[in-house]
Amino acid sequence: MFVDKVKIFVRSGKGGDGHVSFRREKYVPNGGPDGGDGGRGGHIIFEVDPGLNTLMKFRHQRHYKAKDGEEGGKKRCHGKDAEDLVIKVPQGTVIREAESGRVIADLHATGQREIIFRGGRGGRGNQHFATATRQAPRYAEKGTPAKEYWITLELKMIADVGLVGYPNVGKSTLLSMVSNAQPKIANYHFTTLAPNLGVVTNQYGKQFVMADIPGLIEGAAEGVGLGHDFLRHVERTKVLLHVVDAAGTEGRDPVEDIYTIQREINLYNENILKDKPQIIAANKIDVGGHEENLERLKAEFEPQGIKVIPISAAANDNLQELLKDVAELLATAPEQNIIFEPEFEEISQMPDGPFTVKEIFEGYFTVEGTAIERMLGYTAMDTEQGFAFFQKYLREKGIIQALEDAGISEGDTVNIYDLEFDYYK
Known part of the structure; x- marks a missing residue:
């Protein structure tokens, strides 16, 4: 049976949480923090398989979930990164976000391989938070959350x-x-x-x-x-x-x-x-x-x-x-076929929800909340545009104001899951 359009659910892996622990040895009674980092969650990867010419297999399996990263351990042990989930599709498959219909990727080339949704980054263990004045931090980061979407796969035949x-x-x-x-x-x-x-x-x-x-x-x-x-x-x-x-x-x-x-x-x-x-x-x-x-x-x-x-x-x-x-x-005839450019942005609107602001120790503030975690996980923080978008979110949702109400001063550190920055007006 030839199947050329299906709707499936995909979920990348969550990042493993960082670990809180302290070095304990017979002759080192007051060892420092040695909590390890969490491992990365598995990516969702789509790959062109030249042996496929239909999307029939997706009629029988609709849910695809990558594994979560492993939590960090004692003695600075890094949690294991999760294996990526590779989903094979025929050449000519266009991947769209189901709700908006926007193009995520166009797998038009032989052997093409695309990371569609990245796995969450692992949280840092408490070894990273020790300073000269704070030698026993009892805090570690959580891993970045998974990304999950319903997507549609459309097969557009490639023929001369x-x-x-x-x-x-x-x-x-x-x-x-x-x-x-x-x-x-x-x-x-x-x-x-x-x-x-x-x-x-x-x-x-x-x-x-x-x-x-x-x-x-x-x-x-x-x-x-x-x-x-x-x-x-x-x-x-x-x-x-x-x-x-x-x-x-x-x-x-x-x-x-x-x-x-x-x-x-x-x-x-x-x-x-x-x-x-x-x-x-x-x-x-x-x-x-x-x-x-x-x-x-x-x-x-x-x-x-x-x-x-x-x-x-x-x-x-x-x-x-x-x-x-x-x-x-x-x-x-022109050599190039029609190629669909990616147009999907993972955040179409700013997620809303409650959040908490805490001063863990002097000059170090944390912000937590389901909506913030989702926002951070879905925003490309390594780009200027992504970071500016996140700053706008912090202002519009009242998070900056909440930090100021909690007594934050210029030069203090703000930690939001796996993002850390110094606060300046």
Whole structure:
């Protein structure tokens, strides 16, 4: 079964907590702090597997959770980092955050490997908090929390040539005649409910991958029928091969059919057809009454630079001529496929919730709270933009004011889980 869209739950690993302990040896009765750091939580990693061509396995397993980092130990022992969770997907998989629909990653390249959600950082043990005036700190950091999201995986077929056309115009028959694919063929609408791929070799030895994209209907861009599921696969192809019924066996106008499909593709994504070469296969010339439609097709589209090739897929008539022209188009087609740029920001709004401010010892303040922990875990603190965003959060949520009410002075230290900074107005 071909599955090209699924929704799954992923969770990265929590960072291990730092440890509080003190060196205790027979001749060292007052040893210093030796609590170790916690280990890093496991990352969620997606990797392209060339052996996969469907998202079927995600129908059976919907939840994926990386392991948490190990807590720190005595004698400065560092907790073990958790193993990363590697999830393998087919080439062409686009990962989106389910609620917003924003792109997290586009796994379009062979062997591509992306860290989608990072595991939490391990908390520091109390060995890091000793100073000349504070030699026995009884405080250690907690590990950064895990990140968890519902995400959608969308498979967009990567093929050189995409066959597009109304249902029952002969696309599956054409693919079966020119490639190694064996699609199911029958004489009724929506025979093909999933894309079929085939490797085509023309008489000159040129090879390319052809995809039979299921039949489109008017209104597909608005989701009519299975429209969005079909249109998704058009984006990746380098050349579009329109297949039309030149004989008009079902009473449709082949010229209008092509304009309708072009219109639906533009409504779905206006950039698809801008630089993508197109060619028309006028099928069913073995059936009488095709001559007038064939001339109309040539008169309408060849002045636009879209060549019309008469064929009969069922009778294997003129198929090599079609493949020769397709190979020539591929040779001049843009090399790059459409790639979806990441647009997902892990914090779309500032989380809210209670917090506590404590002065652990003189000049050292801690801030804790579920919302703050979540905010810190999801914000890229190693970037100027991320840190500025976090500072804005501290001000707007009243945390800075609470620190000042607790008696903080300039130069004092503020610790918020794994973030530590000096306070200055």
